[in-house]
Ligand code: NAD
């Protein structure tokens with residue numbers, strides 16, 4: 001009995017080692033803007049992720065406190081705080097994934113494009129440093145307007161000679177999170193089982209949820225239901241901005257969405273098969289140079305940009321409508337990067 005119990009103990013031990021997160025490769029993650037509304041809960045969620053071994057928290061102010069606080073959580077990663085531009089290089093060195101929620105959020109009445117003047121410069125500075133200190137990292141861009149900040153990042157990396165289109169991602173996961181939540185409520189299906197692709201971009205009508213491809217199909221939704229769900233997903237950010245009444249935009253749901261996307265990037269890097277998330281990436285899916293769609297993530301970042309699948313007439317119409325706005329936002333980002 002003793003020996004059988006010890007052998008089962010040791011096989012349990014082996015099994016748990018085989019699946020132990022500590023056995024997963026060392027991965028360094030940086031959060032830039034880590035003392036902000038998104039940055040703080042995102043730092044906590046990344047501290048809870050067993051795939052992370054080193055967590056680097058950077059901001060222009062406030063990161064020593066955030067890092068000290070988060071570092072007491074008894075999980076795998078070592079946490080370090082970096083503050084001010086002269087510590088940015090050290091924050092970035094050796095990073096596998098860099099998440100950027102740095103910059104100003106909207107207030108009621110503003111569009112995401114109204115943030116361009118301030119956030120474009122912030123993103124440019126941060127991406128210049130990424131090109132220098134961790135040119136191989138996967139970059140998860142959260143700062144708005146994503147439809148422009150991703151093209152800015154691409155141009156900065158091109159200029160530095162480090163651009164790899166497989167490693168630059170606009171984070172649109174919050175649109176997917178919202179579409180799943182709203183769909184589950186309306187279709188009366190368990191939210192944990194729901195999948196809804198969201199394509200296009202990340203602003204207003206450029207956000208195009210594909211409810212015709214939603215899974216599982218629940219009680220039949222009318223055309224009016226689908227229109228209302230689409231509008232609510234497109235206006236999800238504004239719904240939060242208005243409810244916060246001047247105190248910023250989505251932070252907690254965004255931190256959740258950002259952590260889901262970063263986790264998918266880490267899984268891809270670690271060789272987990274079939275990791276698919278929607279993201280705004282360089283794309284040949286439409287005639288626009290960047291577009292959000294389902295993307296398969298692998299050991300080098302984007303393994304495959306997946307197509308749109310079959311669209312309903314309503315979605316086809318939405319796709320044509322979004323293109324001029326998305327094109328203009330992309331061009332605005334490219335022009336900014338060239339002009340500065
Ligand atoms: P916030 O103001 O609470 O935090 C932003 C943080 O960025 C602050 O701590 C600030 O000090 C820091 N920061 C400013 N300049 C910096 C620089 N040069 N380097 C490093 N850090 C810098 O704002 P928030 O609510 O966390 O939102 C951040 C950004 O994320 C906004 O642009 C917002 O629009 C965007 N956002 C995007 C999504 C999305 O789905 N992609 C969702 C929500 C918010």
Ligand code: LMR
Pocket residue numbers: 105106112144174236237238240241249250
């Ligand atoms: C969101 O979708 O919540 C973000 O892009 C923030 C915003 O300004 O709406």
